[in-house]
Amino acid sequence: MFSSLEKFPLKTILIFLIAILSMNLTYFQHSKVLLNNQQKEKINLVTSTISTELDKQSEVEATYDEMLGHELRTASIAIQKSLHPDFNHVTNEQLVELAQQLNIGGLTLFERRGNEFIGVRSSDPKEIGANSKTWGIVYTAQLQLADRKTVDVGTGLSMENFWSGPIDTASTDETNIRKWGEYYDGTTNYIINPYLNVSSSLEHYREKVGVDVSIHELLDSNKGNLLEIGVLNPEKIFDKGPTPNNREKWYSERLILNGSYTYRDQAEESKLKEALEKKSTVFYNVMINGTNVLKSFTPIETSNLKYKRDDLNKVVMVATDYTQIEKTLQQQFREVFFFMSIVTLLVCTVIIILFSATRKKNEGAVKTVQDVYLDNINSIVQSIKEQRHDIINHITTISWMIKLKKYESLQDYIDPLIQEAKMMDYKIKAVEINIPALSGIIQAKLAQAEVHNIDMQVDFKNMENLRLTTIKTTDLVRILSNLIDNAFDAANELPITERKVTLEGVVQANQLIIKVHNSCNPVSPDIQSRIFESGFSTKTRKNNKGLGLHIIKQLIERYKGSIDFTMQEASVTFSIVIPLKHEK
Template identity: 35%
Template sequence: MLHLKSRFFYIVIVYVIFVLCVNNVIFYFSTKHTVIGNVEEQSMMAARNLRIAIDRYKTSVNYVEDLVGQQLRTVAIATRDRLAPNADQVTNAELEQISRELGVSHITLLKRQGDDIVGVRSSDPKEIGMSTKKWGYWFTAFKQLLADREVTIPQGQKLPNYWAGPIEHADTDPNKIDKWGYFYDGTTDYIINPYVEDIQIKHYDQLAGPDVILNAMIQDNPSILEMTGFNYNTFGKPLKVSRSQSGQRFVSLYDRPVPFGQYTYAEGDRDAESVRSAIERNETIAYTTVVQGRKVVKSFIPVQPKSNDTTADYPYVIGVVFDYHTIREVLDEQIHSMINRIVVMTALSLVLLLIVFRMIKRNKDEAVRVTQEAYIDEMNDMFTTIRGQRHDFLNHVQTIHTMLQLKKYDDLKEYTGELIGEIRQINDIIQIGHPAIAAIVQSKVVIAMDKKIDFRHEFSPFGNLTLGVKSVDIVKIIGNLVDNAFDETVKLPVAERWVELKGWYTGRTLFITVRNPGPVLDDEEKRKIFEPGYSTKTAGDHSGIGLAVTKERVGYYKGTITVESDAEQGTTFIVSIPLERFGK
């Protein structure tokens, strides 16, 4: 039994530790999910801030470009006033002088030649003979300007008799990035094209461009390893390379796959797919991956264009690479906290379990002690009665002898009848052969006499039969059933008070029945009578747990207890307990 208790104790400890571990594992993964969610939120916040800063930068750049464009228009009008209306009458030297005087890099005159529009005069020798036929929408703008003196395409800056294209690499010298303006009012046979090298905007880009903003954000948040701008139109696709008229190869500013930021944590096709999905689904794409042996969280945040001018404002994606080491630090902290909680909770649980087990053992020892004391008292009562009979034996013999001498035969018959009945009752109890049962029966006989109840008991001699039921439990079962019967019987007139207790065994089954008169129980009462707290007695008389305890003890031995109730036989409780499991 001690081994079983220790085993149960350890099982409970293991179960408590298991529950704590499961709870903390769930907490760990929940925390991990939350931390990663926070990382994604930080990435989105950084991307939003970067987008706002880039939008402001673009607004500023567009404003500066518009100012430069307006200045170029003014230069073009001043140039018109100083030149002959026919390009053939204009010299390159004149254009050089006017360029220096008006403060622009160069001035070129464009004139239609067949199906092309060509540079015919210029302060820059590279521009002379320059074809614009393959310039796309630029060529369209030139044709509209010559035909209608107005440009209607969505791209570029449009003013009366004037159009300015976006800042771009020069076709004649891709090493330069210039801003061009084109003026034609019909008074000349050529388009006046002044342009300047974009030194001011380059300088502004160095002071407040996307890369400057991006680097400042990374410095403020060391967990962000890298931020990248991906051009949705060109990233992941074959590089779109243009060829200048001098044969040099270059990539247009608006065809760059990565217009700003660094791109060192590259994953090729996966990044391209993420960029495509982010724009097409218009939602952030985020995942954890390992790049260059480093675990990172990548986020791709889409940015849709705000205008119809897809050349100047194209859809792009901001990529944010977040160091997973930051997440690991938080999770490690959670693991340490988790281990500490497990240790503390396990220790507290062990202390609590020890206290509970001690209380259970103390209560159990107390219950055993009380039962044993009652059992011993009942045994003492029985043996006291037997000793009393032996002590009174000589008195009885002398009384009988005297009555014989006095020839009082009727009195003698009555006296011996009473004497024999008392002796038979004691002998019946002794012949039960089970000390505990004999003791409980004797104690109930005394109680029955006090309550004026005709207590009838009949037991088959058990002899050396091993019942397999603890004496404490057999006393509980019989005692509770008889007490319950006594409580019901005392409600009746004295002449109708009787209780019948029987016990016997057949084969390998022990039977105990207790029967008493009283009101008939219906099916609902039969069902509820074994529930803890339920009682048919007056409130306050009993706690209503006697029959519940009896059923629990019978069930412990795999037995059954049933109740039958009718007007003729009264109420009968029938207990059957198999002996195979507990007997020899």
């Protein structure tokens, strides 16, 4: 039992299992990468859609912004012509009436007091006394206008004696989003500041068209996968401190420009900074409220983001549910594991079957070789017995001749025996080949030839270059043994004086060439044509155990070799050519 386990190909199965496991792990990892890439590709597609919508929205907003700017300039000129150049002669009631006539949201007159601008008259009481010094670029624009310079603050609409600021939250009324204009031509002691209320129009626009509509449609069509989409103002993530006059509530200062952003995490600032530095999408996984979320930040270049302190681009944030990928991977892993188990079981079964079949085949081959050796050993034993009997007879004869003092006759009797012994020794030395099995079989056949009174000559050359594998050695023994036995059978049909068998072997041109020549009775052409046919034999012995020339030919051809024969009147020669492997 234990010897069988030692022979069992456990290493082969283990190597196979490791190979299968490695391939499946590689396949699983490849699938994971593929699914991740597919998910990222979906995110990129979503981001691309939002980017396109942002471009469209930017164009629409720029056109809308410019149109409102021109409208405010026209209103400013009309206001300047309608009012006294000294605000002291202007009343708030006049401004209310004028705003209604011009169909604008309202207007305020700002007086310059040193480096400050104070609201001195307004259609809105909340604006009276307002100081614009904390209003950022609005204050800068007023300074430039008061100094009779062309306004250059990096944003808004700049025209002669006029500048229109971006749409933003009113500092005096955070419930209103307005569009302002600033007008000063040097003929008045105040700056005219008309404005339009745009909250309702912006809300209407966002409900019907624009980025928010696209975000809503994308989320609806990708439920269960897309969690959230938001267009962000990145400076609000980086700016953690308070802003002047509570400006974090201003329209231009908002963090979320479009969509929503509730999936917040501690790594967002560093990841957003990385995306802005690389100017490309950054992906990362994070656990948020027990959900594995795959988030991305993608910088988008647009021209309508107001108050860009550090020239930062808008950023599109996409959050997706990574648990869907995990479920897919788990399912795939179960399928791969099941497949691997089935394949492993099948392959192990095949290996066991092949192992058993190969072992039986090898055992059969070994048994066949053993049978050949046993036959030849029996022949050797029989030969030794006969030679022992002959030696006893020779010794008895020599003993009597010595007693009778027939010395001359004794010498004549001994000389042939010595010559015969020398000849046998020469034949044995002639077959000293570096492959013991081959050398042994030939010496056994020499002994058999001696028993059957067959004159067997052996001539092997260049055999030191002979290199064979184990299976080739056993097959060569079988081939050679059967050919020599066939030669003996044919020679035995002749008188003793005519029984001749010659065995020649040589290694040349990386080939083993063997020739078996024997004397025989004439062979008819019919027998010659059928000599390699399956099942054909000229032997009449019932206990014939030879392979047959057909099987011998198949065995030789298995090694890409060839066998042929030439027939003469009273002899036949079989020639074998077997190619040898090159030694490295």
